[in-house]
Amino acid sequence: MATVTLKPTKVPELIFEGYSITPDAFAGKTAAQIAALPGHEGKFVLKLGEFFTVSGNGGETAADTDIVIDGDCSRVKYIGSKMTAGSVTVNGNADMYVGGWMKGGKIHIKGNVDSFCGIQMEGGELLVDGDAKNHVGCAYRGDWRGMKGGTIRIKGSAGNDIGTAMLGGTIIIEKDVFIHVSTHAEGGTVIIKGDVEGRVGGQMVKGDMYVLGKIKFMLPGYKKIGTVEKEVDGAKYTFDHYIGDLGERHGKSKGQYVYANLYLKAAA
Amino acid sequence: MSSGELIVKGGFVIDPTRKINGDVGDIAIKDGKIVEKVSSSAKVIDAKGKVVMAGGVDVHSHVAGPKVNAGRLMRPEDKLRAGVCRSGMAQKNGFRMESGFSIPSVFRTGYEYARMGYSFVMEAAMPPLLAPHTHEEIHDTPIIDEAALPVFANNWFVMEYLRQGEVENTAAYIAWLLKVTKGYGVKLVNPGGTAAWAWGLNCLSINDPVPYFELTPADIIKGLIQANEYLGLPHSIHIHQNNLGNPGNYPETLASLKLAEGVKAKNKFGRETVMHSTHLQFHSYGGEGWKDFCSKSREIMDYINKQKNITFDLGCVTLDETTTMTADGPFEHHLHGLNHLKWTNVDVELETAAGVVPYIYDKDVLPNAIQWATGLELALFAKDMDRAFITTDHPNAGPFTRYPRVIKWLMSKKAREATLATMKNTDRVINATYIHGIDRELSLYDIAQMTRSGPAKCLGLARTYGGLAPGMNGDVSVFDLNYKDMPKDAEKIEAAFQRAACFIKDGEIVVKDGEVVSHGHKKTVWVKVKMPENPQVTRDVSQAFHRGTYTVDISNYPVREYLAPHQSIIDVNVEA
Numbered sequence: 109m110a111t112v113t114l115k116p117t118k119v120p121e122l123i124f125e126g127y128s129i130t131p132d133a134f135a136g137k138t139a140a141q142i143a144a145l146p147g148h149e150g151k152f153v154l155k156l157g158e159f160f161t162v163s164g165n166g167g168e169t170a171a172d173t174d175i176v177i178d179g180d181c182s183r184v185k186y187i188g189s190k191m192t193a194g195s196v197t198v199n200g201n202a203d204m205y206v207g208g209w210m211k212g213g214k215i216h217i218k219g220n221v222d223s224f225c226g227i228q229m230e231g232g233e234l235l236v237d238g239d240a241k242n243h244v245g246c247a248y249r250g251d252w253r254g255m256k257g258g259t260i261r262i263k264g265s266a267g268n269d270i271g272t273a274m275l276g277g278t279i280i281i282e283k284d285v286f287i288h289v290s291t292h293a294e295g296g297t298v299i300i301k302g303d304v305e306g307r308v309g310g311q312m313v314k315g316d317m318y319v320l321g322k323i324k325f326m327l328p329g330y331k332k333i334g335t336v337e338k339e340v341d342g343a344k345y346t347f348d349h350y351i352g353d354l355g356e357r358h359g360k361s362k363g364q365y366v367y368a369n370l371y372l373k374a375a376a
Numbered sequence: 377m378s379s380g381e382l383i384v385k386g387g388f389v390i391d392p393t394r395k396i397n398g399d400v401g402d403i404a405i406k407d408g409k410i411v412e413k414v415s416s417s418a419k420v421i422d423a424k425g426k427v428v429m430a431g432g433v434d435v436h437s438h439v440a441g442p443k444v445n446a447g448r449l450m451r452p453e454d455k456l457r458a459g460v461c462r463s464g465m466a467q468k469n470g471f472r473m474e475s476g477f478s479i480p481s482v483f484r485t486g487y488e489y490a491r492m493g494y495s496f497v498m499e500a501a502m503p504p505l506l507a508p509h510t511h512e513e514i515h516d517t518p519i520i521d522e523a524a525l526p527v528f529a530n531n532w533f534v535m536e537y538l539r540q541g542e543v544e545n546t547a548a549y550i551a552w553l554l555k556v557t558k559g560y561g562v563k564l565v566n567p568g569g570t571a572a573w574a575w576g577l578n579c580l581s582i583n584d585p586v587p588y589f590e591l592t593p594a595d596i597i598k599g600l601i602q603a604n605e606y607l608g609l610p611h612s613i614h615i616h617q618n619n620l621g622n623p624g625n626y627p628e629t630l631a632s633l634k635l636a637e638g639v640k641a642k643n644k645f646g647r648e649t650v651m652h653s654t655h656l657q658f659h660s661y662g663g664e665g666w667k668d669f670c671s672k673s674r675e676i677m678d679y680i681n682k683q684k685n686i687t688f689d690l691g692c693v694t695l696d697e698t699t700t701m702t703a704d705g706p707f708e709h710h711l712h713g714l715n716h717l718k719w720t721n722v723d724v725e726l727e728t729a730a731g732v733v734p735y736i737y738d739k740d741v742l743p744n745a746i747q748w749a750t751g752l753e754l755a756l757f758a759k760d761m762d763r764a765f766i767t768t769d770h771p772n773a774g775p776f777t778r779y780p781r782v783i784k785w786l787m788s789k790k791a792r793e794a795t796l797a798t799m800k801n802t803d804r805v806i807n808a809t810y811i812h813g814i815d816r817e818l819s820l821y822d823i824a825q826m827t828r829s830g831p832a833k834c835l836g837l838a839r840t841y842g843g844l845a846p847g848m849n850g851d852v853s854v855f856d857l858n859y860k861d862m863p864k865d866a867e868k869i870e871a872a873f874q875r876a877a878c879f880i881k882d883g884e885i886v887v888k889d890g891e892v893v894s895h896g897h898k899k900t901v902w903v904k905v906k907m908p909e910n911p912q913v914t915r916d917v918s919q920a921f922h923r924g925t926y927t928v929d930i931s932n933y934p935v936r937e938y939l940a941p942h943q944s945i946i947d948v949n950v951e952a
Contacts, residue, residue, distance in 0.1 A: 151473060251453035252717065 109174060110167035112142060114160040116179040122150045123203060124159055127186040131173035131194025131213060134166035142166060159184070170194045170213070180219070188215040191232070207234040210258065220264070229277060231258040239264035245279045246272035247292075255279070255296060271298045274315060280341060290317050293368065299340055312353050312368035320345065320373045329353035330370055338371060347371035381406045381414040382883060384852050387423025388859035390820050391430065392762065392829040393843030397821045398859040403428060405850035408883035412846050421878055421885070423854045429824050431495025431851030431881060433842050435831040436614070436654045436689050437770040439485050440499045440513035440524065442506045443701045443730040446720045447479040447771070450732060451699055454478055465891050478698040478771040486518035487892045488777050493853025493876040496832075496841050496901075499524035500614070500654065500769075501565055501703045503724040504531075505928070507557035511939040514900055519886055521841075521944070523901040525614055526557050527703050529564035529596050530571035532726040533916065538599035539591040547603040548910035551950070552917060556934035558902040558943070561611035561835075562604050565703040567593040569618055570729050578706035580619045582632050593618050597635050601650055607905055607950055608643040610836025612687070614652045620707050621658050626672035629659040636685055644948075645836030648685065652834055655691025655769035657751035663808075669743050670808035671750040677757035687834040689765040692751035692782045693744065694774025695795075697736045702772065705729035725926055737774065740800035742808075747773070749809035752785050752792065756814045761825035762833065779827070780873035786818040788866035820859060836946075837901075850883035899944040907950035 112134050128145035137145075142165075143157030156162065160177075167173040171193035180200035181187060188196040189208040198206075201219035208224060212232040217225075220238035226245040240262045246269050247254035254273030265283035272288065274296035284302035291310045299318045306325030309317055318340050330352035337346050351367035358365045384403040389396050404414040438444055448454070457477035465471050474484035489497055502510045502524040514522045528534050528550065537545040550562060568586035569579035575587045582594040597615065604613045617632045619625040636651040653659070660676045663669040680686055700711060705721060708731020712719035720732040737744045751773065758764035766783065770776035784791050792811060796802055806812040818826075832842025840849045856877045863869060875890025886896040921930035 247453075248456055249452045250450070251456070 109172055111174045112164040112166055114162055114177045116160055118159050120149050120183045124149050124184045125186055126184040129187050130191040131170040132191055135170045135173050137166045139165055226260040229258045230256045234260045236262045240266040242267035243269045309352055309368055309370050311356050313356055314366055314368055316369045318371045329355045346374045348374050381418035383414050383418045384421045384423050384428055387426050387428035389428045390824045391844040392825045394845055403844055403852050405883045408850045410844055410846050410848050410850050425858050426877055427855045427857045427859055429853050430828045430842050430844050431853055432493050432827045433831040434497040435765045436500040436767045437497050437776050438500055438701055441502055441510035447699045447701050447732045450720050478775045482513055482517040486520050490519040490879055490887050490892055491875050493879045495851035495881050496521045501563055502526045503728050504553055504557045505724050505727055507935045508939055511935050519896040519898055521899045523560035525561050525563035526553055526559040527563045527565050527728045529567035530728050535589040538595055539589050543602045545913050547606045548913040550603055551905035551907050554903050558935045558940055560903050561609050562600055562613045564615040566618055567596040570703055570705050573705040573729050581628055582618055601639055605642045610645040610946055612650045612652050616654050617659050623661050623663040623665055623669045625659055625661050630679055646838045647836045649687045650685045653688040656688040656754055657691040660750050666743055673750050673753035674757055674810055681759045687763040689767040690751045690754055691767055691769035691773045693737050693747040694768055694778035695737045695739045695748055696774045698771045698774055700735045700772045701732045703728045703730050705731045708733050742801045742804055745799050745805045746808050749811040753810050755786050756816045761822045762830040764826055765831045766826045780870045783823055783873050784866045784870040787869055789817055791866035852880040854878040899942045900940040901944045903946045905948045
């Protein structure tokens with residue numbers, strides 16, 4: 109295993125597009141070669157070395173490469189996007205599109221992330237210690253093919269549009285969420301441990317949602333069908349089981365309609 | 377236009393307009409035109425060991441106008457497929473970023489066509505009411521010369537005249553509309569069917585009645601052919617036939633092609649054909665449903681090869697994720713019903729309609745694979761390559777940036793077989809198509825006919841585009857291919873056509889080593905018909921606007937001059 113450490117030296121005037129900050133791009137390269145990798149600031153192509161000091165060489169493959177960014181990346185987008193293996197750790201905040209389209213490996217952001225983290229993710233793990241803004245694990249705007257696999261865990265709260273058009277994988281938000289959860293989803297699991305304002309599972313066809321806090325405004329397209337006990341993220345709770353979205357088309361499996369499930373923690 | 381002198385030296389020249397096939401020679405350019413010779417101070421472009429052709433001419437592509445924009449608005453995700461959108465060139469002053477894959481931005485459209493060595497592109501369907509927007513977009517597309525075909529076959533004026541058999545009035549209306557919309561020729565899209573769509577109906581056969589108008593698509597097609605030849609326009613009628621995209625549609629296609637039998641071209645532009653059948657691939661299917669869906673390209677081409685007054689373009693499926701868009705409103709509704717992806721539908725008052733639906737042509741989906749084969753077969757069965765043109769009906773069957781890939785498939789049996797072998801249903805595709813049994817490989821000369829001399833002649837532009845004879849436009853494309861020693865690896869053919877080694881437009885170098893170096897001087901080409909005033913048509917048009925049949929006032933209808941600042945006008949005189 110090889111660790112490459114990046115230390116931020118300069119705050120970009122615009123936003124730096126760090127699409128080269130992935131184990132895949134660093135693998136097989138020396139520190140000097142890594143510093144020469146491209147990134148955009150506006151329409152200009154610059155080098156990683158203009159914003160970071162690089163120490164340590166990349167491993168032989170992406171899986172052998174760990175990247176540590178020692179500092180704040182609030183103005184660096186696309187960290188770990190499209191990565192397939194290895195790891196990225198940021199000791200600070202990160203900007204938009206962290207882990208977007210990632211296929212494997214692990215990303216750990218110790219601060220907060222901006223919007224679009226883990227969008228259209230296909231595999232791997234994305235862990236955020238702080239809060240996330242909007243569009244966590246959702247589809248790219250306009251696209252009908254959302255997150256397909258992998259796990260996103262946000263230890264803080266998140267904004268709106270969580271898991272839009274989700275097809276698979278798991279999103280866990282440990283605190284509160286604003287609106288629009290699993291809109292248009294056709295699979296996958298979203299777990300929200302705090303409260304949600306509303307619009308949970310709108311036009312959802314298939315998939316599961318767990319809410320351990322309260323939903324302030326329930327959608328009318330959901331119907332309670334019973335009470336179940338289920339294990340979620342290592343702990344057991346009693347849930348009110350809702351199905352929906354009843355206004356949407358639903359497929360059949362073994363002669364039975366398949367609905368999306370909303371498990372809302374039952375009042376004690 | 378550049379006043380400097382240029383000479384493209386020592387390349388293998390391929391110019392079907394003069395029957396030159398690979399002779400080593402020089403092409404001299406002065407004042408933006410090709411000339412016999414230039415002085416010794418001319419700038420030299422070394423084309424030794426490379427192929428030299430005229431600038432490409434695209435007969436049919438949807439690159440500007442409201443439906444293209446509707447596609448862009450509806451599909452922001454399309455730009456994810458664009459690849460590198462910020463080439464090094466975009467960082468230089470004056471050049472722009474590029475975005476979009478199947479519905480590229482205007483800048484990407486211009487740059488990509490130029491990189492492929494194209495100098496002229498026909499926007500294939502312009503709704504007359506929205507011509508001002510179409511022209512604004514054309515003007516914003518750099519480098520390439522463009523023209524646009526207004527749609528006529530579902531226009532209420534045209535149908536009113538033709539149901540009474542009034543060809544002269546139809547012609548006068550066409551002349552007026554071409555003038556006010558700065559249009560180029562007569563486009564027909566699903567004749568009668570798009571008008572029927574306003575009633576939620578369609579015309580799948582050329583003998584179906586058009587609701588309210590009591591005429592048939594066949595009447596509209598015949599009437600517009602006659603009106604087109606009455607006026608003597610540079611281009612023939614340009615038709616997207618009824619029943620597009622459905623299994624078993626080929627007899628309907630043949631029936632509509634037969635309407636051109638016995639009609640002679642009448643014009644002063646060297647055009648010998650009276651009907652251009654566009655994206656023929658979509659109209660060459662057999663079978664009763666999707667289960668026994670198959671190619672009928674041979675049946676179609678057996679007819680077209682005999683019929684000298686018809687041209688066609690392929691509409692090749694390129695096996696990409698793309699965005700379909702057409703004035704065939706009912707078809708787009710039908711397609712949306714098949715793939716359940718997003719759908720835009722627009723009605724354009726008395727004139728036409730449009731629809732937009734994304735579509736994924738998947739090589740592992742049997743009908744898509746059969747469509748792929750059908751498009752290529754049409755070219756491989758064609759005998760007169762000056763009447764068969766390469767298109768992808770951009771973006772309907774694939775983006776225009778895939779022309780080099782289509783060329784690769786046409787020029788290499790090995791490349792076709794390689795693609796066929798990767799398909800999930802290879803055997804079933806072979807059974808439902810002819811492609812596996814065709815050994816023909818097209819030559820560079822064939823390709824030059826299909827992309828240069830042929831379309832230029834069919835558009836009536838043979839005096840200025842599509843060839844390298846002295847007096848023609850100084851549009852020269854140089855491709856990194858050795859005529860005497862063509863690469864064994866067909867991928868290299870694709871790469872060479874994707875990025876021209878050099879492209880000179882109107883005597884100015886606009887592409888060098890595959891990258892754009894100048895925005896050139898694009899022109900908007902349109903056809904101005906001068907004919908004696910037709911009082912009835914003048915009265916009908918003015919009444920339609922004053923009655924409030926249109927939502928705009930007649931003074932806001934025409935394309936104003938400032939929307940098309942660089943015009944190249946083709947005059948047509950019709951004697952009384």
